[in-house]
Amino acid sequence: MDGLPKVELHLHLEGAAPPAFIAGLAKEKHLDIAGVFDERGNYRYKDFWDFLKVYEAATSALQSPRDYQRLVLAVLEESAKSGVVYCETFVSPDFCGGRDVGAWKEYLHAMQEAADEAERDLGVTLRGIITCIRHFGPEKARETARCAAETAGSWIVGFGIAGDEKIGVPKDFRWSFDCAREAGLRLTAHAGEWGGPESVRDAVHDLGVERIGHGVRAIEDLALVDELAETGIVLEVCPGSNVTLGIYKTFRDHPIAELDRRGVKVTISTDDPPFFHTTMAREYDELHKAFDWDEGQFRRIARQSLDAAFCDADTKARIGKLLEA
Ligand code: HPA
Ligand code: ZN
Numbered sequence: 001m002d003g004l005p006k007v008e009l010h011l012h013l014e015g016a017a018p019p020a021f022i023a024g025l026a027k028e029k030h031l032d033i034a035g036v037f038d039e040r041g042n043y044r045y046k047d048f049w050d051f052l053k054v055y056e057a058a059t060s061a062l063q064s065p066r067d068y069q070r071l072v073l074a075v076l077e078e079s080a081k082s083g084v085v086y087c088e089t090f091v092s093p094d095f096c097g098g099r100d101v102g103a104w105k106e107y108l109h110a111m112q113e114a115a116d117e118a119e120r121d122l123g124v125t126l127r128g129i130i131t132c133i134r135h136f137g138p139e140k141a142r143e144t145a146r147c148a149a150e151t152a153g154s155w156i157v158g159f160g161i162a163g164d165e166k167i168g169v170p171k172d173f174r175w176s177f178d179c180a181r182e183a184g185l186r187l188t189a190h191a192g193e194w195g196g197p198e199s200v201r202d203a204v205h206d207l208g209v210e211r212i213g214h215g216v217r218a219i220e221d222l223a224l225v226d227e228l229a230e231t232g233i234v235l236e237v238c239p240g241s242n243v244t245l246g247i248y249k250t251f252r253d254h255p256i257a258e259l260d261r262r263g264v265k266v267t268i269s270t271d272d273p274p275f276f277h278t279t280m281a282r283e284y285d286e287l288h289k290a291f292d293w294d295e296g297q298f299r300r301i302a303r304q305s306l307d308a309a310f311c312d313a314d315t316k317a318r319i320g321k322l323l324e325a
Contacts, residue, residue, distance in 0.1 A: 001284035004298050005323050007305035008079065008087045008269045008280055010213055010236035012131075012162065013068075013111075014059045014095060015272025016075040019043050025061040025070075033057050043275050048194065048245050051275060052135070052164060059095050065110035068096060072114035072126065078273065080122040082280035086319045087124060088310060090131040090162060093147040099140065104147045112155055125319060127157045127311050129188065130180075134163035138172045145176035149183035157310035160188040160213065165195045171206040181208065186310040188213055188236065193247065197221035204233060211236055211308060216247070218264070219255035229263035234308040239287065240278035241271035251290035260301075267305040299323070 019041055026033045036058050038044040043058065045051040062068060079087050091111065097103025108128070115126040130148040132141035141161070148159045159180030161173055170189060177187055189207055192200035193214035200218045203209055204227075215235040218224045228235070239254045248254045260266045268287070270278050287293050302323050306316055 001288055001295070001298060002083060002281050004083055004284065004295065005302060005325055006082060006084045006280045006284070007267070007302050007309065007319070007323070008084050009211070009234075009267050009305055009309065010238055010269035010271060011075075011079075011087060011089045012055075012272050013071065013075065013089045013091050014062060015055060015275055016078070016089070016270075017058065017062075017071055018074055018078065018274055019058075021071070021074045022058045022061050025067060029061065029063065031061055033061060042277075045275070049164065051245070051272075055272070055275070062095065065096075065107045068107050069110040069114045072111050073118060076115070076118040076122055076124045076126060078279065080118075080124050084124055084280050085322045086127075086306065086309060086311075086315075088127050088129055088158065090160060091128045091156075092131050092133060092162075093144050094133050094136060094140065099143040099147055101147050101150050105151060108151055108156070115155070123322075125311075125315065127309075127315075128155055129158035129160050129310065130156055130185075131160045131162045132173065132176055134161050134165065134173070134190075135167045136163065138168070138176070141173050141176040142179070145179040148180050148185060152180070152183040152185050154312055157186060157312075158188060159185040160190070160209075162190050162213070165190055165193060165199060169206075170199070170202045174206060177207045177209070186210060191215060192217040193242070197224045200224060200228075204228075204231075210234065214238060214242070216242060216255050216259065219259060222262075225259065225262050225264060229265075232265060234265040234267060234304075235259065236269050237266050238269045238271035238276075238283075240283050241276045244276040244278070251286045254290070256287070257291045257293075265304055265308060266301065267308060268301060
């Protein structure tokens with residue numbers, strides 16, 4: 001399945017940083033973040049909550065627009081190796097200039113330059129979704145939403161929320177989502193990974209999102225599954241992430257195939273690939289092994305993913321041709 005053209009909608013930019021890249025930056029800056037890595041140089045964490053801490057510690061090595069420019073190139077090189085032709089990545093003004101609009105614009109400019117270069121040289125198109133971070137609280141989310149509203153356009157195409165799903169409730173963030181929507185941004189929210197089906201329902205009803213990050217625990221409430229299918233809400237499913245973090249024991253236990261059979265629009269992503277020891281190519285291989293999904297199934301899901309992408313129609317038409325290859 002390596003050669004199949006792929007569309008990825010759920011990728012945290014810092015979480016996609018190769019550990020050697022972060023280690024190299026830390027060395028250049030004489031930062032001691034050794035605790036982030038294990039003896040083999042992989043990221044080390046105990047569980048999801050520890051992962052969030054390690055994520056932020058690793059991110060502390062990224063300190064300038066230039067660092068983010070290099071990061072985007074490093075990440076897209078990996079995407080290209082897996083056959084990804086279109087990718088949407090979560091970017092956070094929290095980590096890029098501390099939610100200051102002027103600083104954020106400089107970071108964004110640097111990332112876009114790298115994305116242009118990668119589109120030319122690697123054939124991967126990238127767009128950004130600004131995410132607020134749930135455990136940083138609603139007040140900081142409002143500042144993030146202002147950054148998003150100021151930079152909404154053809155490259156920043158969406159707004160979302162990541163972080164610790166167990167803190168607060170979606171409606172705490174309603175102001176931020178309304179602000180982003182009014183600026184023309186499309187909306188997604190992490191839910192139904194650590195929270196149950198009610199967290200998916202709340203994100204859909206209280207924030208008005210059209211996509212859900214993960215959302216897989218909707219399977220525990222079949223009335224909700226039917227609602228998602230009928231309303232066409234799209235799930236950004238990250239099976240390898242869920243298996244690595246222990247939400248499901250194996251790929252065969254993962255509900256992606258059942259959700260798909262029940263008519264929910266599922267897509268396939270990696271979340272934070274080096275943290276979860278995965279790549280888009282590996283997700284495809286594991287799904288093929290677990291559910292005997294064939295090329296036709298993967299092509300249908302890639303097309304479904306592109307339909308759910310937040311980019312403009314011209315970009316979709318161009319990528320659509322690549323998916324037919
Ligand atoms: N889930 C939630 N929040 C995150 C993640 C994730 O995988 N990565 C970075 N922030
Ligand atoms: Zn995620």
